[in-house]
């Protein structure tokens with residue numbers, strides 16, 4: 046629980062000396078509680094009080110970084126239970142488990158597929174994040190397979206083995222890539238804790254339930270292992286969602302440091318649809334990492350798109366630069382289509398214009414990221430706004446005609462817009478899907 | 489040391505809506521379907537009761553569908569050309585809890601069937617198909633105001649769910665639904681305040697809140713899904729905190745949204761995944777009825793809800 050002003054007051058010198066610029070220690074304590082002033086403003090605060098207050102200021106869910114190169118990613122550091130309260134910050138890392146019992150060629154083939162799982166959607170690159178190698182055969186095979194990973198993928202790596210000695214050898218082999226180790230449990234706590242510390246590696250902590258995990262993180266923390274990721278094992282979906290929710294609540298609502306870490310969820314379903322549904326459930330419900338096996342592009346795209354949706358900042362819908370975009374080999378007689386600067390609107394129109402193969406201009410109006418109808422209702426996509434955009438974007442200097450295509454949904458502004466802009470308004474289709482046919486008939 | 493769990497207790501609950509009436513209740517359905525009744529947030533089984541699992545309604549048209557993706561046409565085969573056969577396949581083979589009958593053929597651009605013809609169609613449909621029924625208009629407000637009252641009357645006593653009422657067009661439908669003993673779908677444009685306002689307007693006409701199902705207007709995966717997702721979470725939080733005007737179950741028209749998008753059209757399996765994940769994600773934020781199109785996607789969602797509700 047966050048410290049109240051009164052709790053903080055008890056830690057201050059209570060001399061009311063005014064050095065901090067406030068009349069009393071209590072007043073200063075209130076400012077600290079609001080995080081409006083730094084503790085350094087009071088020169089007389091004890092070291093012990095400072096420690097308590099600094100610990101208090103740490104994020105409730107520890108940020109952990111996986112990987113070392115341009116593919117490294119942060120997880121944790123979340124602050125809310127529901128995305129509408131602010132936003133979800135660090136998109137769930139999506140990773141793939143590869144068994145070392147596969148042949149070298151099979152492993153390489155899989156890695157090549159994984160490396161290619163990248164998609165561009167509404168102006169963002171959607172990519173997978175992690176490759177986890179799982180030991181099924183003997184230790185020597187695990188090390189061979191680890192060497193293949195090292196060579197054939199640049200993604201962050203994870204090592205899954207029940208044998209601490211083998212895990213250690215593999216960790217040394219991959220140490221420059223800072224692999225995530227899986228996993229510390231009651232039996233191997235000491236050796237894995239030491240290994241993680243020695244090589245400064247992040248470590249997964251496994252237990253069957255929240256209590257066990259919490260106990261283990263406290264012990265590891267006491268030994269100085271700080272970068273932890275929690276795992277409560279494979280269990281039925283409803284139980285897993287309960288664990289994930291409870292851990293998030295413990296961290297945020299009770300500031301329970303022993304559970305204030307990102308959580309890993311392993312999906313164990315052979316059917317790709319079932320695997321995707323479960324992965325999606327964990328992405329929506331707080332998982333920091335989701336591990337799957339399926340490599341089909343359609344499965345990955347649907348999971349990554351869900352992640353993109355859930356992790357979009359609700360206060361800041363994805364936007365693009367409001368300006369005039371030339372699509373294809375345009376000339377001064379190419380048609381001009383107007384839409385909003387909401388990414389989804391723009392990219393949907395763009396996709397259809399491209400597939401129509403008719404060169405055209407798209408004028409993106411600054412609607413602060415609102416979609417066509419929302420922006421129209423908010424008067425950000427009306428005759429005034431579009432007229433202004435026509436001027437500012439230089440349409441008049443770029444094209445040699447005065448025709449403008451507007452979305453079918455805002456047909457009602459045609460008259461006003463024609464009067465104000467001096468352009469001849471052509472009402473386009475309601476759905477972007479109608480654009481190819483529409484554009485072809487325009488000529 | 490044992491962790492002290494953070495448990496949430498809510499004063500409010502979601503109302504229970506029953507769809508369908510058996511013979512003893514004045515209808516002719518083989519079964520009834522109940523939705524709602526939750527006393528905790530979605531899937532938080534340890535914090536309250538979830539007496540009814542989310543239900544799947546198969547979307548059927550009163551005419552052969554015009555612009556369905558090939559993937560959908562193939563999934564149903566020839567059955568899709570006849571609404572009665574199409575619906576029967578959904579019931580017999582795909583275990584439909586409900587059928588959502590869309591009166592598309594009454595739309596001025598899709599055949600412009602008269603209200604009388606629509607009423608006759610509904611009567612025949614009720615005779616042949618015995619699961620509880622959802623009836624929706626073609627989306628043409630003026631025409632729906634003529635068609636839906638006729639359908640409502642033809643289905644009198646069958647306790648259907650009929651929609652949709654919207655903020656500036658609800659009175660005609662509410663009056664019919666009230667007179668014929670049905671429940672209503674209240675549609676709001678991804679806006680929690682309008683949802684609330686519309687529910688109040690409807691209940692002010694005498695149709696109780698317990699006979700309203702909210703359509704929050706959803707977007708497909710990748711196309712605004714997150715807006716509806718959050719609106720539904722917010723509405724549930726408000727309802728469980730005691731706001732009765734938002735304590736209605738949700739209906740989500742998943743199939744029509746999912747199959748419109750580029751990604752679904754690009755590849756059959758991707759389309760199925762698209763419809764599937766749109767549905768399961770909305771279940772996590774509180775969906776009670778999922779109106780779906782592809783039988784494989786429906787089968788996936790059934791697997792998902794069976795797993796979640798097993799042992800509850």
Ligand code: SF4
Nearest residue numbers: 061062063065070087
């Ligand atoms: S400087 Fe420190 S001791 Fe002095 S009034 Fe401020 S808080 Fe109190």
